[in-house]
Amino acid sequence: MMANNIFNFKQFSVRQDLAAMKVGTDGVLLGAWASVAGVQSVLDIGTGTGLIALMLAQRTATAQIYGIELDEGAHQQALINFTASPWGKRLNTLHADFKAYTSSSKFDLIVSNPPYFNHSLKSPCDKKSLARHTDNLNYLDLIKGVAKLLCDTGHFCVVLPASEKSNFQHIAAQYNLKLNRTLYVKPTPSKPPKRVLLEFSFLGTAEEVDELIIEEFGRHQYSEAYKQLTKDFYLAF
Numbered sequence: 001m002m003a004n005n006i007f008n009f010k011q012f013s014v015r016q017d018l019a020a021m022k023v024g025t026d027g028v029l030l031g032a033w034a035s036v037a038g039v040q041s042v043l044d045i046g047t048g049t050g051l052i053a054l055m056l057a058q059r060t061a062t063a064q065i066y067g068i069e070l071d072e073g074a075h076q077q078a079l080i081n082f083t084a085s086p087w088g089k090r091l092n093t094l095h096a097d098f099k100a101y102t103s104s105s106k107f108d109l110i111v112s113n114p115p116y117f118n119h120s121l122k123s124p125c126d127k128k129s130l131a132r133h134t135d136n137l138n139y140l141d142l143i144k145g146v147a148k149l150l151c152d153t154g155h156f157c158v159v160l161p162a163s164e165k166s167n168f169q170h171i172a173a174q175y176n177l178k179l180n181r182t183l184y185v186k187p188t189p190s191k192p193p194k195r196v197l198l199e200f201s202f203l204g205t206a207e208e209v210d211e212l213i214i215e216e217f218g219r220h221q222y223s224e225a226y227k228q229l230t231k232d233f234y235l236a237f
Contacts, residue, residue, distance in 0.1 A: 009233045012054050012085045018077040019049045025214070026159045026195060027113045031055030032229045033183060033197050034111050034157040039063050041105065043149060045098050045112035045142065046070070050078035050091070052111055055233060057087035063108075068094040068101060070136065099141050106151040112158050114142055139164075139171050146200075147175035155180070156200045162193040169198070178204050184211045 007014045007023040016022045031052040036059045044053040047067025057065050067082070069075040075095040082091035094101070115137055146156045156177060160168055162184060169179050181199035186192065193211070216223035222237075231237040 019074040
């Protein structure tokens with residue numbers, strides 16, 4: 001469904017022939033769900049094709065958005081997609097290892113669709129393996145970097161396997177990052193949550209917990225909640 005070289009959205013297109021990881025539901029959910037109220041600066045960690053950064057550019061009027069990417073092919077892909085978009089002047093690519101990245105200014109919003117396959121068999125494709133496994137950027141390194149780069153009133157949003165929530169939250173708490181919002185994502189009503197979207201900040205607010213079902217009545221029979229969340233992007237909705 002999403003393996004074509006070009007994936008077209010309502011206001012932009014994503015070329016993905018140079019990137020190991022293609023456009024997927026996880027990234028679309030995060031790009032649509034992350035809060036952008038008052039946001040003027042964004043960092044997308046592991047931007048890949050640039051999908052999430054592009055979605056956040058569409059959702060903001062003036063925010064400067066930076067996508068950081070270690071893989072050269074994916075970095076070039078993001079640069080191509082940013083330049084071709086209507087928001088090229090606000091989208092920036094950084095070819096760097098996030099673990100070594102420093103910035104003189106902090107960010108209002110940091111997002112990441114990180115590597116999350118811990119201790120699983122690796123793909124024979126080195127680039128795909130790098131994109132999908134935590135060996136190069138584990139949760140501790142990710143959270144430690146976020147804590148340094150997030151402004152005092154900013155938010156950090158991430159998408160993970162639902163089974164990783166407790167572990168990730170525990171590490172985040174060590175860096176004073178508090179969980180403010182949780183969205184459990186279920187593929188169908190009868191299946192347990194497969195993914196979870198989390199929003200952290202340094203501000204101690206009560207956690208809001210919601211649930212989203214993707215396919216409610218059968219294959220490709222999408223729920224109204226999923227349609228509403230993604231309707232500004234998917235051509236089908």
